[in-house]
Amino acid sequence: MITPSREDYLETLFHLESEGVASTTQAIADHLQISAASVSENIKKMAIERFVVHSPYKGVKLTAKGRAVAIDVVRRHRLSERFLVDKLGIKWEEAHREAHRLEHGLSRAVEVRMFELLGNPETCPHGNPVPTLSGKIRDDHSHPLASLNVHDRARIVKITDEEPKQLRYLASIGLMPKTQIRVERKAPFGGAVIVRVGETAYALGNDIARSIWVRKTG
Amino acid sequence: MITPSREDYLETLFHLESEGVASTTQAIADHLQISAASVSENIKKMAIERFVVHSPYKGVKLTAKGRAVAIDVVRRHRLSERFLVDKLGIKWEEAHREAHRLEHGLSRAVEVRMFELLGNPETCPHGNPVPTLSGKIRDDHSHPLASLNVHDRARIVKITDEEPKQLRYLASIGLMPKTQIRVERKAPFGGAVIVRVGETAYALGNDIARSIWVRKTG
DNA sequence: CTCCTGATTTAGGTATACCTAAATCATACA
């Protein structure tokens, strides 16, 4: 059996690779909140077990084997979030951390039944796709908020940030998946974006904007 | 944070003490399916941390501190079983082992919401009481099946056995909490009990009978 | 009351998963 710790490493690698970030020792250490030395050791072991390929001093990449496990964990994570929010009424900004505990306790059988209970959900509460049982991840055809032009209308597809603080803020201004928005103004060179939600306009910093993915509707 | 392993030790001690079995090193080892040597070591540490009192070569007893944690784990275990059976449709004989994975992943907040979702259940699917949030365990006024006399009618309150094989058998003959039964015949000296369920009579061995608790109705 | 035996503990060992501090490496810029 794969340990919870290992599951978290693989999940981290999946996230870094999805975001197009290089999976350096330091990036993994930051994400898991542990020392770079610990990551280095662990990666070495996971390379021996063929979950990753490791080019020392360069970086890490998931193998097909590692990716399969990672996607499995991501599926359990996102289903857990869905359950926590839809069935238990846990706040969406707390769902992520809670799901990180729950995800390791779901057997395949339980995961399958949970998927049904939740009505075969396609996304987590933050809009990220739930991988299929066979490990496929649907393309949601979304683009970064920053790719929109002034006066474009769009619908929020997903929020990739998982920080409770950010999520709480976004929820408070109604910025969640399915929300209809309009770009009012853009600062040059990837600066802030001014976005209208309902009647009100909000300025979103570069950091927060980068985690918002949309589909044009206008 | 208390580890899953520690939670399982405390849970085991709770069960042994409830059943009136002496919490010997060997009994704990059998229950957890690990070596007696491992148990001995671990108990020593848990005694230092005041979860138990240990009289070397004699046995172990939960302290108030240890009992509080144990009851907390038992609550999460029984709620997990309830959830698995009622909401996910997991078979009751598989609920126990699945719950053992799930129970360690529930935060207090999640446990509280889950309790509500399940309609404040008083028992697990096998009839064992769900401890209250404050750690109280309701008395269910039940007695061992063997305490009944011939021709007594009774209602099943709980099945304390957790073996899938036994549970599957009992379910197959309709012997579960709330089932109405009648004692047809008893072998002397704690031997088999012949019990009528609906139209059919079944002989229950001493072992299996000991795990069936009832309340007289006739 | 002594001895035997099974239960228990201790000794010594492994694997995971973390740590800090020291050594080593890659590369960017001066």
Added chain:
DNA sequence: TGTATGATTTAGGTATACCTAAATCAGGAG
């Protein structure tokens, strides 16, 4: 084209949680 600097790995250490084999103990049979 060195060299210093930051990233990475290695060295050495701790804690948990398991193991088998050896030593020790306690209580019942004789």
